[in-house]
Amino acid sequence: MFFADSDTPVPHGTLEVGEEPEKQPFARMRVIRRDKWTEKILVEALITAAKLPGESPQLPPVEALFYTWGDFPLIDRDISMNLWKLHYKFDAEYSFSDGYPVGLAPEILSVLIPEKLMPLAVNRDNPVARDSLFEIIRQDINAFDVETQLSPVDLRMDRVSISTDTRRNVNIAEQLFAAGGVDAESLCRVIPDNRLLLRNLPAFFPIQITDYCPQACSYCPFPKFSGDPRDGRNYMPLDVFEDLCRRIIDFAGDAVIGLSLWGEPAAHPEIGKLIRAALAAGSRVLIETSGIGWNRTLLEELAGEKETDRIMWIVSLDASDPELYRTLRGEGQVEAEETARHLTKLFGSNCWLQAVRMKENEEHLEEFYKKWNAEGAQVIIQKYDSYASYLPERQPADLSPLQRFPCWHLKRDMPVLIDGSVPVCRDDLGRRDVSGNVFKENIEKVWAAGNELHVKHVSGEFPGPCADCDEYYCFNF
Ligand code: SF4
Ligand code: SF4
Structure with missing residues (x-):
């Protein structure tokens, strides 16, 4: 049995389904092709x-x-x-x-x-x-x-x-x-x-393309460490972003580029060009969004493009109850839900609607799940992150493994802030450990600076923010 796409040459000695086997050196392998x-x-x-x-x-x-x-x-x-x-x-x-x-x-x-x-x-x-x-x-x-x-x-x-x-x-x-x-x-x-x-090459590059957010969510550390994100005014220039994407792919070979580190991607004035630039560099693109501020025409154009399969969407909603939504996220639920429906329709299995599981919404999650499931949407329930005790603990239950192991994010993630600086970890909001700056230094060198902490994790030491962090067992890319 051999499955192949239409561009894969048929290996020597294989048969198309329906072909007679008699002249083949071996006849165990048969091909089913699909485009x-x-x-x-x-x-x-x-x-x-x-x-x-x-x-x-x-x-x-x-x-x-x-x-x-x-x-x-x-x-x-x-x-x-x-x-x-x-x-x-x-x-x-x-x-x-x-x-x-x-x-x-x-x-x-x-x-x-x-x-x-x-x-x-x-x-x-x-x-x-x-x-x-x-x-x-x-x-x-x-x-x-x-x-x-x-x-x-x-x-x-x-x-x-x-x-x-x-x-x-x-x-x-x-x-x-x-x-x-x-x-x-x-x-x-x-x-x-x-x-x-x-720990070899990074796989996930969450990039801060803007420091503006239309919401200041109650469980998000962003407002606490940078002030009200609704006052953000900074945007990563397109040419800087394009160059960064090219260098990321040159270095890592493949990557998922996230456009949502501490900012709402829809707010970037050239968001369409940024998404296309990341796709053109050869990466997959992850867009986590509040669902507020998107241009419908742009979404429809993106859904019709050849690379649409490489775009993944997560719409953060957290609650379906309007009062609870307002408590957790602020204003904007109607627009956010409309965007969620639109993205689900346009991107299907590449779109997820997310609720972060917290004490505050625990009892409402079933209702949230049922509502969106009935509309044919995919729902993900995300673990609450206290950012190494930077925020109060709001997890309803501790699901961490009994035995600790080296952090997945340390092995795979390379977050890049709007000024090009790279914290060893996104969760280290005190930024005690900065690996370097990718606008000024070689990406490989900046990535290698994280090896030291990884060596400690492998030997069972979890210093600094890692001591209070339980994100190590959460897998992304
Ligand atoms: S939209 Fe996202 S980044 Fe912005 S405040 Fe809310 S959770 Fe934080
Ligand atoms: S354990 Fe937590 S703080 Fe340490 S590298 Fe992993 S995610 Fe970051």
Whole structure:
């Protein structure tokens, strides 16, 4: 089985579906091509694959589907074999491994399952992700016979991906390989002993493009450290931003560029050009917004452009009750909700409506969820952040892991303020540790300045703001 997009050359020895196998050197691999892959299209392709005939009239049809990715260089023979034995012995419908780095084991599906997945995938027009199959099944997991092979060491929190999809992952995989991590068994030993290697190139660049906000939200540290954001008057010039985006991609290879660090992106007078500049540089773009101040025509134009799949939207709403909204965020709910509906319509699975979970809105979150769910919108509930005790604790519950581990943001995030300065961490609002200034220095050098704190985290020390911070376990990009 080989899934490919329309630009992928068919490898030697593969067959298009329907082609006769007789002249091929091996006939195990068959190709299903699609111009575009979404999760729904993936399930349709699996349905097709499950019905493929055997390789000769004497052989039975396909017995099971092994699903994996072409950019996983270290698919492990032993896990694959054990998983297959488990799958076969218990006549499972879906078998997967858990706790290993991504990329070491296939997922195995019974040929009976793809048809059953279609009702769960029918509205999933989002692009295929590494965990798409699991996420589709998870919607109704009790309806399926599932078998799991667990890793001897739980490495989920390290989120290592042994893949060749990004410069970052290639570097990490090669360094782990050089340290002796050549298969699943050795990687389970090598990764815990070499966590220093897991900080490689940054992946997420939240950038402050303006210091203006139309709201001064009650749970946001921005008003506290910089005064009323409704008085902000500064904007990052377009040419400065363009140059920064180019340098980011040159350095990191790929990136998610966020346009919402301490400011409302809609307020930037050239926001459309900024979004297009980040896309043109080759990045994905994350826009977190209050939903206030957007030009409808611009949103419609962006939704119609070729790169629209690389724009992600989060609209911060926090409450559906007008009184509560006003308490948390101030004025503007009607406009914010209209924008939320408009963005949902235009950007579909790339748009989320967010509520930060706090003591104040805890009881209202179900109502919030139901309201937007009924309108077909995607809802995310975000953890409250006290910014290392800079703000009062307002979390209704402490969900942090029992055992602390190195911070995800320290490994992956590089925040850039409007003057080009880079705090080691966005949560360090006292800015005790500034890594440098990307308008004056080389990005690589500025990023490397964060290694020192990472070394401390790996050795179990959490100094300064980190001591009071529980954001370390929250994953973004
Ligand atoms: S809109 Fe965002 S950045 Fe602005 S005050 Fe509210 S939470 Fe803070
Ligand atoms: S632990 Fe908190 S303060 Fe420390 S680097 Fe991570 S997010 Fe920043």
